[in-house]
Amino acid sequence: MSLHDPVSVTSDPEVPDVPLAPAGVPDASGRGAPPPDGGARPSREQRLRMQGKTSWRVALKRDWRLYSFLVLPLIFLLVFKYVPMVGNVIAFRRFRPGGNPFGDEWVGFHYFDQFIHNQQFWTVFWNTVILGGLTLAICFPLPIILALMLNELRSRRFKKVVQTITYLPHFMSIVIVAGIVLQLVSVDGTVNQIVRGFGGDAISFMQEPGWFRSIYVSSEVWQTVGWGTILYLAALTTVDDQLYEAARIDGANRWQQTWHVTLPGIRPTMMVLLILNIGSFMAVGFEKVLLLQNPLIYSTADVISTYLYRVGIQSAQFSYAAAIGLFESLIGLVLVLSANFASRRLVGASLW
Amino acid sequence: MVTETSTPDVTAVRAASLGVKDTRGYAIFRVVNAVVLTLVAAITLYPFINLVAKSFSSEGHIAAGQVNLIPRGFNVTTFDAVVSDPMFWENYKNTVVYTVVGTIISMALTTTYAYALSRPNLKGRGAFTGIALFTMFFSGGLIPNYILVANVLHMRNTMWAIVLPGAISVFNLLVMKSFFENFPSELEEAAALDGMTTYGVFLKIVLPLSKAVLATMTLFYAVSMWNSWFGAFLYLDKKDLFPVTVYLRNLIAATTGSQEITGSQADAVQIGANVQSVTMLLTVLPIVCFYPFVQKYFVSGVMLGSVKG
Numbered sequence: 096m097s098l099h100d101p102v103s104v105t106s107d108p109e110v111p112d113v114p115l116a117p118a119g120v121p122d123a124s125g126r127g128a129p130p131p132d133g134g135a136r137p138s139r140e141q142r143l144r145m146q147g148k149t150s151w152r153v154a155l156k157r158d159w160r161l162y163s164f165l166v167l168p169l170i171f172l173l174v175f176k177y178v179p180m181v182g183n184v185i186a187f188r189r190f191r192p193g194g195n196p197f198g199d200e201w202v203g204f205h206y207f208d209q210f211i212h213n214q215q216f217w218t219v220f221w222n223t224v225i226l227g228g229l230t231l232a233i234c235f236p237l238p239i240i241l242a243l244m245l246n247e248l249r250s251r252r253f254k255k256v257v258q259t260i261t262y263l264p265h266f267m268s269i270v271i272v273a274g275i276v277l278q279l280v281s282v283d284g285t286v287n288q289i290v291r292g293f294g295g296d297a298i299s300f301m302q303e304p305g306w307f308r309s310i311y312v313s314s315e316v317w318q319t320v321g322w323g324t325i326l327y328l329a330a331l332t333t334v335d336d337q338l339y340e341a342a343r344i345d346g347a348n349r350w351q352q353t354w355h356v357t358l359p360g361i362r363p364t365m366m367v368l369l370i371l372n373i374g375s376f377m378a379v380g381f382e383k384v385l386l387l388q389n390p391l392i393y394s395t396a397d398v399i400s401t402y403l404y405r406v407g408i409q410s411a412q413f414s415y416a417a418a419i420g421l422f423e424s425l426i427g428l429v430l431v432l433s434a435n436f437a438s439r440r441l442v443g444a445s446l447w
Numbered sequence: 448m449v450t451e452t453s454t455p456d457v458t459a460v461r462a463a464s465l466g467v468k469d470t471r472g473y474a475i476f477r478v479v480n481a482v483v484l485t486l487v488a489a490i491t492l493y494p495f496i497n498l499v500a501k502s503f504s505s506e507g508h509i510a511a512g513q514v515n516l517i518p519r520g521f522n523v524t525t526f527d528a529v530v531s532d533p534m535f536w537e538n539y540k541n542t543v544v545y546t547v548v549g550t551i552i553s554m555a556l557t558t559t560y561a562y563a564l565s566r567p568n569l570k571g572r573g574a575f576t577g578i579a580l581f582t583m584f585f586s587g588g589l590i591p592n593y594i595l596v597a598n599v600l601h602m603r604n605t606m607w608a609i610v611l612p613g614a615i616s617v618f619n620l621l622v623m624k625s626f627f628e629n630f631p632s633e634l635e636e637a638a639a640l641d642g643m644t645t646y647g648v649f650l651k652i653v654l655p656l657s658k659a660v661l662a663t664m665t666l667f668y669a670v671s672m673w674n675s676w677f678g679a680f681l682y683l684d685k686k687d688l689f690p691v692t693v694y695l696r697n698l699i700a701a702t703t704g705s706q707e708i709t710g711s712q713a714d715a716v717q718i719g720a721n722v723q724s725v726t727m728l729l730t731v732l733p734i735v736c737f738y739p740f741v742q743k744y745f746v747s748g749v750m751l752g753s754v755k756g
Contacts, residue, residue, distance in 0.1 A: 154570035160645035161563050165575060168560035168615060172578055175612050179587020179595050196599045241487070244480050253481070259742060260488045263495070266734050266745075268674035270692045271727050274699045275494045278501070278720060283512035285497060291512070317491060325749050349473050374584060382677050386696065400589070407590045408681065420588035428585050 186418035192411060206418035216419070218394065219402040226384075226398060227376040229312050235372050237316060238323030239365065243353065245324060246331050261321025273386035276314045277301065301387075304395040311387065311396075315380065326364050334360035366444035374431030377423050399423050495735075501724035502526070509720045525721045529729065534686060535694060539729075542673060542690040549610035549672040550665055556615050557623055557664065562649060564620075565627035576624070583617045596682060608682035609690070610672070619664050622748055626660045627653070663748040666741055670734060691730050698726055 155162060181197070186206055188198025210216040241261070248254040264272065279285050280300040287297040300306045338356045347355060381400035388396035399419060407416025431446075439445035469477070496516055501509055505520030513519050529535060563569055564576050587595075592612065602608035634656075635648045643651070654661065676692035683689060689697075698719070 149570055151570065154568075158566075158568060158570070158645070161566055161569055164559040164563040164645075164649075168556045169575075169578070171556055171611075171614055172582065175592075175595070175614070176582040176587065178599075179591035180585065182587055182591025182594060185591065185594070190594075192598070196594050244484055247477065247480055248484070249477075253484075257484050257488045259739065261491050262742065262745075263735075263738065264491065266670055266674075266738060267731060268676065268692050270674075270676050270696045270699070271731050274695065274723055274727050275498060277699060278723065279494060279497070281720070283510055283720070285493075285515055288512050288515060297512075317494070321491060325746055329750055348470070349476070385677075386699075404589060408593060413590050413594065417588065417590040420590050424585055424588055431584055 183417060183421045183424075185414050186421045188414065190414045190417075192413070198414065202414075206415045207422070209415055210419050210422075215402070219397045219399050222395060223377060223379060223398040223400075226308060226311060227379045229308060230315055230379060231372055231376060233312055234315050234319055234323070235369060237320045239327055239361075241320055242324040242327035242331060243357065245328060246357075258321070258324070261324070263321070264318040265322035267318070269380075269382045270386060272314060272318055273383060276310065276387060280306075280310055301389060302391045304392045307388070307392050307396040311380070311384065314383070314387075323368075326368065327361055330361040330364040331357065362442060363444040366438045366442055367446060370431060370434045370438055370446055373434040374427055376430055377427045498724050498728055501721055502728050504721060506719075506721050525725045529722060529725045535691070535726070535729075537687055538689045538691045538694040541688060542692065545606060545609050545679075545690055546669050546672040548606065549614070550668045552610055553614045553616070553619075553668040553672075554661070554665055557620050557668075558654075558661070559649075560615065561620050561623035562627050562653065564624045565630070579615070579617050579620055593681065603682050604685050604688060606688075609675070609678045612678060613671075613675075616668070616671075619667055619748075623660060623664060626657065630656070659744075660748075663744040666744055667748060673734065691726075695723075695726050695730055698723055 149157070185196075185198040187201060187203060189200050189202050190196075190198045245254055245257060248257075267275075281287070282297050282299060286300065291297060298306070300310060334357060338360070339352055342352045342356050378400060379398055381398070381404075384396060384398050385401050385404065388401060400423065403416040403419045403423070406412050407420075435445050493516075497514070500514050500516060500518045502525060503518035503521050503523065504514045505522055508514055508519035560579070564572050564579075566572070569575070596602050596608050596612060600607075602611070630653065634652055638648050638652050674692065676690065676696055679688075679690050679693045680696065683693070701719075
C-alpha cells in the first residue's frame with residue numbers, strides 16, 4: 096500500500112476514532128480547531144481532522160522519527176519476503192541461469208502442465224498428504240492430552256521436572272534430531288536391540304520404505320509434543336473455578352468435569368493451533384525429511400518440498416521447481432484460509 | 448513482563464477448597480497418571496542419555512549393539528579425535544560468529560519495527576502490521592529465494608546469506624509489539640515534555656525497561672541461529688565457512704550415506720557412530736548447559752505472544 100494512497104487514509108481500521116495523543120511531539124497542526132462553518136467546502140485536511148484522523152503529510156511531519164524506525168525493517172521485508180513472492184513469476188516464464196532473475200519469456204502454464212503430467216510428482220504429492228495427515232492427526236491431539244495430565248499433578252516439583260525434560264527436544268537443531276533418530280534406528284541402535292531382545296531379526300529401518308512414516312512421526316512426537324503443551328497449560332489456568340464447582344454440585348465426576356468444563360474452556364486455543372497446524376500441512380518438516388531420507392526409501396519418504404529441492408537446486412530446473420513451489424504455497428494458503436473460515440463459522444474462534 | 452510461569456495448581460486448589468476426598472477411581476487415576484508421565488519423561492530423555500553413553504563407548508561395543516544407557520568400553524579417545532580436527536573448531540567458531548551477528552541484526556530490526564508498530568499515533572500501523580503478518584501465511588518459496596540470494600544479491604559464500612534472509616521472525620515481532628503496547632505511555636509523555644525525542648525515549652527509557660523481553664527474544668533468535676543449517680547448506684560451498692551444524696550434517700551423511708547410499712555402503716552405518724555422537728554432544732552442549740537457567744524465559748516469551756493471539 097502506498098504511503099500516499101488516499102483510500103488507506105479513510106479505510107484504515109487500526110486508526111482509532113478518538114483523537115490521538117501524539118507521544119509528546121507538540122502538535123503544530125492546530126488540532127481541535129472547530130469545524131468550518133457550512134458554506135465553504137472543507138479541505139481534505141480539515142475533513143480528516145473532523146473525523147479525528149490525521150493526513151499522511153501531518154503524520155509524517157509530526158512522527159518522522161518514529162517512521163524512521165520502519166525504514167530498515169520495511170526494506171528487509173520488501174527485499175527478502177516480497178521480492179521472492181514476485182519472483183514466483185518464473186513459474187510462468189522461462190528462466191535461464193545468468194539471465195533475467197524474473198525469467199526471460201512468458202510460457203504460460205507450461206511448467207504446471209509438466210508436473211501435473213509427471214507420475215513422480217503425484218507420488219510425492221500423496222506422500223506429502225499422507226505424512227502431513229499423519230503428523231496432524233497424531234501431533235495435534237497429544238499435547239492436549241499431555242497438558243491435561245500435567246494439570247492433574249499436585250506436586251509442583253514433579254510437574255516442573257516433567258515439563259523441563261519434555262521441552263528440551265524443541266531446542267535441538269534438526270540436524271541433531273536427525274542424527275539421533277538415524278542412530279536409534281540403525282542396525283545396532285536401541286530399537287534393534289529391543290527387536291533382538293524379543294528374539295526378532297534386526298531390521299534395516301532406513302532401507303525399507305514401509306518404516307519411514309512411523310519413524311518420521313515418532314521423531315516429530317518426541318520433538319514437539321512437550322513444547323506444544325505450553326499454550327494449553329496457560330489456557331487451563333484461565334478456566335473459571337466456579338464452573339468446576341457448579342459442575343460438581345450438579346454431580347459431575349472428574350471425567351465429566353474435564354469433558355464439559357475443561358475442554359470447552361481451552362477450545363479457542365485448540366482451534367487457533369489447529370488452524371496453524373493445517374496451514375503448515377503441506378510444508379511437512381522439509382528439513383527433517385531431507386536429512387532423514389535416502390534414495391532407497393524415496394517411494395514413501397520423498398515429499399513435495401524435498402522433490403522440488405532436488406529438481407530445482409540440484410538439477411537447476413528453476414522454473415519447473417518454482418511452479419511446484421507456487422502450487423504448494425497456494426494449497427497452504429487455501430488450507431489456512433478455509434480452516435479459519437470453518438472455525439469461525441462452527442465454533443467462533445479464528446485467527447483473524 | 449517475564450515472570451516464573453507459576454500456573455496455579457487448579458486441581459489441588461479445587462480439591463482443597465471443597466474439602467472433598469478423592470474417589471477411589473480418581474485415586475487410581477492419579478497413580479496411573481504419575482507413572483505414565485514418568486515414563487514420558489524417561490522416554491524423552493533416553494535419546495540424550497544414549498548419545499552420552501555412545502560418546503564414551505568404544506566403536507566395537509556400539510557396533511555390537513551393546514550400548515544403551517551406560518558407556519561400554521569407556522574411553523575419551525573419541526573426544527580427542529573430534530577436537531583435534533581443526534575444521535571442527537573452525538566451523539564451531541563460524542557458528543558462534545553467525546549466531547552473534549545474526550542475533551544483533553535480528554534484534555535491531557525486530558525491536559525498532561515492533562516499537563513503531565506499538566505506538567497508537569503511528570498512522571498506517573494496520574497496514575504496516577499487515578505487511579509483516581502476510582509473510583506468515585504466504586512466502587516466496589525456496590526457488591525464488593535461492594535466485595534472489597545467489598543470483599541477484601550475489602551472497603553465495605558470504606555470511607550475509609546465512610544471517611539476513613530470516614532476520615525478522617514475525618512471531619517474535621508480534622510478541623514484542625504486544626509487550627510494547629502494554630508499556631505505560633505516561634512515562635514517555637513525561638519524557639517528551641522534558642524535551643526528549645522519540646529516539647531518546649526509545650533508547651533511554653523503553654529499552655532499559657524492557658530488559659526481560661529483550662533477553663527472551665535474544666534467546667529465541669540465538670537458539671534458532673545456532674541450530675540453523677539449511678541456509679548454510681544451500682549457499683555455502685567453502686568448507687571453512689560452514690557452521691558446525693553443516694559439519695555435523697556432512698559427517699552423518701558420509702557415515703550413513705543417507706544421501707548417496709548404495710547397497711554395499713549400507714553396512715557402513717556403524718562406522719563413526721561414536722564420532723557422530725561426540726560431535727552432536729559438543730554441538731548441543733551450549734544449549735543444554737544454558738537451557739535449565741533460561742527455560743522460563745522461553746516459556747514466558749510464548750505466553751507473551753499468546754496474550755494477543
